[in-house]
Amino acid sequence: MLSVYSTYVTAIFLEGIFFLTIGVIISSLIDVFVSDDTISKIVPSGRVTGIAVSSLTGILFPVCECGIVPVVAGLIRKGLPVSHAVTMLLSIPVVNLVTFTSTYYAFPGTLGIAFLRMAGGVAVSFCLGLAVSVFSDDNFVLKNKPEEKNYKPVNRENFVLMDHVCSPGCSCHHHGEDHSKLTPVEKIKGVLNHSVGEFFETGKYFIIGILVTAAFQTFVPKNAFDGVSAAFPLPELFMTGYAYILSICSQTDAFVARSMSSYFGPGALLCFMISGAMIDVKTTMMLRVIFRKRFIVLLAAGIVISTVCFSFLAEAVLKIL
Secondary structure (H helix, E strand, C coil): CHHHHHHHHHHHHHHHHHHHHHHHHHHHHHHHHCCHHHHHHHCCCCHHHHHHHHCCHHHCCCCCHHHHHHHHHHHHHCCCCHHHHHHHHHHCCCCCHHHHHHHHHHCCCCHHHHHHHHHHHHHHHHHHHHHHHHHCCHHHHECCCCCCCCCCCCCCCCCECCCCECCCCCCCCCCCCCHHHCCHHHHHHHHHHHHHHHHHHHHHHHHHHHHHHHHHHHHCCHHHHCCCCCCCCHHHHHHHHHHHHHCCCCCCHHHHHHHCCCCCCHHHHHHHHHHHHHCCHHHHHHHCCCECHHHHHHHHHHHHHHHHHHHHHHHHHHHHC
16 A cells, blocks of 8 residues: 555656746746836726736736735735735636646646636636625725735744745845846846745645645545535535645646546536635735735635636536537
């Protein structure tokens, strides 16, 4: 049994580590070379058009959920409407080319899964962003007012700043500086420091996810999931909760999802890949820096409901195709 377990661990690790590495490098390049002002200029100020564009920004900025929170915090501080920022927060980890590519390679021969995941990211983020713009105001959503810059870190081991997530081991010393003022050598050093720090910070969640998933594959008989894998919406809700607890990077979670495909259908797997990229344990802790607890709870509930509904429709589409 242990040999089978180690085989599963090795296989999932080798498939996902490339995309994790590419993801953290791209995230670091964006953090150093692309300013928040540049991102905010891309988004129209109109409610519907702005939220629609925000739901598609992941195509330009392939950042996973581990790096999007400080970017969104900076955008809110610089005046981006909260509804637009929330839409970006939910959309970018799902609707980006690195995530799409990793999903495509994780599900070879089933191109529809990758497209449906991206479509789900756009649809869910747009609907929830629109809901925030209509039913909520900044005082209900934000922990601090946009003009207040002194956001408190979650804890002393993982400082969450307005323009940077400092992971344990990160040696970046340009926190809060305008990156445009840095020399080329300092920028390159910043990219390397960011990449190393974020790789080890996100990589540990990836490893935990691999170990747990491989254990499911090896030691849990398939009939053990009969109670939650039979009728909608139990499998979808189960996989949503599973994704929340595992907290795997959105650019590698498709490989973990594929390893569960013998237990669950495409709708439940889409729930795992969409909701998990939008909200999980580590993201929830980071969101407490920006948003009020009651809003985070409502946002999480909205993500679950919207994702489950979308997955139901997506699985129906796949059956037709």
